[in-house]
Amino acid sequence: MIRGIYIIGLPGSHKYKIGEYLKNWFDWEIIDLQEEVEKSLHKTLLEIINQKQLKNFENEQEKFIFSHIKSGIVFISSDVVPKPEIVSKLKENGIIPIYLNYSKETLEKEIERNQELNTILKVHPFEEYQKEIEDISNLLINVPTEGFTDKEVAVMIVRALKSEYDLIFSNNDKVYEGINAFNHINEILEYEGFSRAFFITYKKLFVVNFKWVFDVIKKSDFEPYVFFLPEKEEIKELDWVKKIWFEILNLKIRKDTAIVGIGGGSSLDLIGFCASTFRRGFPFVSVPTTFISQIDASIGGRNAIHYLNHKNVLGTIYYPRFILIDPVFILTSDEEKFLYSISDAIKYGLLFDSEIINYLENEEVKIKRRYLPTIENLIRRCALTKLNVCHIDPYGWSQTRYFEFGNTIAYLIQEVLHLDYPKALTKSIYLILKFLEKNNILKEKTILKRIEKLFELYTLDYHLSEVDIEKLNKKCQLDEIEITGNETYESPIILKIKKEEIFKL
Template identity: 25%
Template sequence: MKIILTGMMGVGKTVAGKKLAEVMNIPFLDLDEHIEKKACLKISEIFSRFGESHFRQMEREACNEISRMNDVVIATGGQTLLDKKNLSVLASSGIIITLHCSPEKILSRIKNDRGQRPLLASNSKEALYRIYSEREPEYLKLPNKLDVTHLEPENVVEEIMKLINGEESRFEMIVGEKRSSSLICRGIIDNIGPFLKNIYQDKKAFILSDTHVFSLYGKRLTSGLHEADIKEDVFLLPPGERQKNLAVVKKIYAWLQEKNATRSSLFISFGGGVISDIGGFAASTFHRGMKLVNIPTTLLSQVDASIGGKNAVNINEAKNQIGTFYFPEHVVIDPLFLTTLSHKQMQEGLIEALKAGVIADKDLFLLIKNHVPEIMLKDLKLLEQVITRAVKVKTSVVTQDPYEKNTRATLNLGHTFGHALEGSFKYSHLSHGQAVGLGIICASKLGLLLNLTSEYFLPEFKEVLTRMKAPTKIKNMNASRILSLMQFDKKRKEGITSFIVPKKVGETLIIKDVNKKYILESLKEISHG
């Protein structure tokens, strides 16, 4: 785990960071000291000899370097994360924690070391207040804020540990005689062994993951299993949608057979939506069903893909054509996995969560709308609220209609258009979340054409996508190809395609037998030229 401390000069990042590293038993790195060692010069000397712009370039290079480090506490400089490039790089590599402090307290802390702070070389109180007034509004935009004005360093560490650990939330679905539970808890991966040991007697787990996820978190998962005397066999796939095919599933079957897996064996899907889809399909069909636990590591899989019991693989450009309904015994959701996601991965997961808000939770929609920047930067409390509310929506809908006979189809909002869009670009141009966002725009336009959707919905939805920097239009779209791919939509019955359209935020409708001209007109809403 990487913890990145930021905040004004003098808030106590270095002192608290050293104590935090001791508690977590991982190394500590002070970014300014790191730069000084590489330059063989003090920061003040770099400023005086080469100027501030040269130092900032060195700082950017250092941020790129430390973004590749794991298991470390880092104290950044006072202005480091106010640089958008630095913020972007580090936000995808660890947990940013922003320390706040009153200017008066800062002044008392730095009164004896102003000579080491080039921007306070004037030795004036006015200089600090000027810098504080300039920077504080920017710090308020950063995630995981903690006021340390009245805290001693050891208390700061306690508050940070509380932030990292969080509290548990549980949801349960009952499908026939089967109970499927979802546990949301920060840091649960480190206690996964005892958690599973209390549930399963089998001493072996079969883990399906991808190479990227396992390189980041595999050791933590297996270490947790070993603590509970659970041994593991691991099957790794390259990341990406192209793995969702029967040829890959056949290889998984061969692996399970070779390793003597049985119906009572534990199968763990450890990764994003692709892994939970393939893993769920393999686990549900090998020996007619193994015990399944999903450990989702992306926002998209945590709020959607890993929960509802739908598992499938693709055929050519047609998505999720062969699949099963098979509910995991447990879904174990650790929001801390999200701290290493890229902007694009956060974006696609947040669009799926936004979809849940459109379907059945206006407060979730507004939560995302009002806090996009902080959520994208992985504010843990906000993220946990988003995940919890989205899981609650999906659990509620699936419990009422587990096998998609009726109302569960509303969870496919944006997917009839979205899946066809993905297929038309051969899964290489759009992420799934981006395709769903564009699909909801098309569904909204369809609703407007049929006088079913509020005129206020589409502009508001587009505004939220824009705040996420998600596309609202797309170039080189082949409308006839998209229309052709819709014939493979799973909701299609007796040759008729169903569409889910939003009536307003928090309410949707299922419509059928839509005239082709309205579908083509709806696609024009996302066409860029």
């Protein structure tokens, strides 16, 4: 059983910063061994090295470690590399030793910013550190750091931990979910009858999350292929459909191969469309990596691309063979994008399950620091809500239309004000609630105030200026949209309105 982590790294390898991410995500205690031992000996490590008392430091460090081992601990190693017997004993006690692999060139750049490192390395040179690391290398999990942010390195450490997953839903959408569930993609694909996989994803996402997966795949008979999408480009276009079709044909992919899409809502839309239209439907696996795609966009079998400057006009309803939801992907999301994506969960709370609103209010601190068990609970609750609705109405004739709450107006706001979809959705939800309050058709009279406070808790800008409203009015068509709550679920709203009525506000 994993009880904690011991992070080893050269001076300047950001051990503590990386440890702080793990502390936030798992609510683990973090202990800086160098700081604790220096306090105990009343000397700095530099003084100890200069006085040739390193043995005293090592003994005190060992004593401190083994008197503080418990579940949920992150030890930050001192700049003194532990001996092999200490590392072996740590592993026996459920503490996983992680080595942050830093090059000499990167270390030299750190020295330019922190001259204290230079002083330490003069008495304990880089080459000596490397030799000491080599002596314990077979006991360590080696995590690369070159070219990665501290947060990405922390995610790679999370990926190195053991994990479990559950089949949480099995109907039109079969869904596996769990922290680090992606580490098991190989065995799930084999269980589902595939012997090969064509992964379509983004390069950075691939490098950060695939290291351990590919270590497993290399040891098996499973055959992987990888195709990278461009990082910053509109991809829901026919040109990209053709490129993916070409790659599938070029590889002579058979039906025992799964097309595995790994990314956010836009990329999964594109990949699902490609799979659904190739050879009248090719096996497709969806691995959503953003909060919105995990609770919404990947569920329900809807795939669409843009055509001739019209959004989502070419589409299919084609359910993936399975969806794999892993909350660990959320950890590397941009802070602002992650917080604005909470609007989608608010939408679910308004339409179907008021407990989601309560959860967002009560767990705000943990959600904002992305405490994984709390994030997982929120994702599960929202995903199961949509899965159950799609099970009742798989082709979108009745109940799944409720998910359009806010979406149509959000797309309009997105187009006119050039905002990301989550930001546009936030403003759209507020507009609609304001309209409902004005017309006295809110079931729960305090809901607008609660949602305003919720937006403020998550630092979401929900206001629209008069200039914005004027721009939207010019663009607004008079077609009707239904925004309705289903009495089967707990929903504070039910109405039918026209778009231009909202903008009169």
